[in-house]
Amino acid sequence: MKDNAVKAPAGAEQPSASIYEMIREDIIAGRLAPHTRLKIADLSEAYGTSTNPVREALQQLRGEGIVEMEPNRGARVVAIDQNFVRDITEIEVLIEPALTRWFCTIATDADIAALEAVQQEIEALNFTDLVRHAELDTRFHQLIYDRHYNRHVADLWWKHREILRAISRRYPVALSRRKSVLQEHRDLIEAIRAQDADGAAAIIARHVEGSGRHIIEQMSAYRRDVGDPNKN
Template identity: 30%
Template structure:
């Protein structure tokens, strides 16, 4: 016996032919989530900014339900935190929270670069080169504030060129936290180092050299990890009790 309104299919039958196709319309909650995520990554919503559901619903002219769902997704992704009786706010990330994340990222970014060198198509290589050149031009013009967006765009292009969907998903999960870390770092100093390291990755991928591409990508992330670790305050040693 089936529930009212639910079609019954014979055992072994393929239900796909009997199901209508879904409308090509995005859910409101998905659109709100992407809008807020982009604002956090671009620094328009800074760490500590309150994510009030009523206020956001009014600003975006939507009901509270999709905003609440979007904010909860941000909390699950680690881009926001929720405190009892205070609601959610954009996450404040300490350097010591990011070092383990970057240690994992080193391996994943190295794999992405290796796969990109092996599998990227001409259009993907062109996109990677164009993103690098836009980043370099912005730095030459002194547009250090664009560093984060262009840095993230370069790594996004590299992930896309890897042709590994699962790898892309893993890296995208940490992308937002990485953006918050970069916004809280030393943009001008880090960007000058990053552009040199990105050039090494680009050259290796264009040369179709998987080993060199992986080594360059891992060296880049390893350097960033060391920079973040240097921002971590030293742990205080607890005094041993006297005998």
């Protein structure tokens, strides 16, 4: 793995990563429809693996809220819809400002330089490669969140980030949102440089809320134009 590749935060659990990612992608893409019962034996056959990796993947997906476990009935798919994105966004609006506020108390000149370097790559790319943009954008925020002492909170951010990143891959990024992302990153760097914890927290709250709203708007537009991909 390259040094600048996006990595899970230290301590983050990633059991059966490839099986987990495939099941998660199939749920988000609607290939596994909402409320579908997920039978371990069937999934093992479908994904060409043994039952243990599937079991572990379902537990991870359960922890992320994508799968729900019902007593005596097994696992079922949760609907990945606008309400799902809204709920995650509302949690992140609480988490990310707190992580950012703490970072402002420890940020060094080297930290600012690292943020500047990633932001320069983001601006140079200018959304021409959305997969690479997502990697850089995640790296930008990891520089702020990964050193937080509360690993439970940082790991929760990572889980939510991965889910939202997988969802957003399916939709275009509006020009207005592109402009906002670049400006909000720049404003955030300057607030951190000034050790303005309140200002930085307010900027990241606006940033998270704007990203969540944009995904919801794109989901709504897609379903208006094409129809709900989760319908049979």
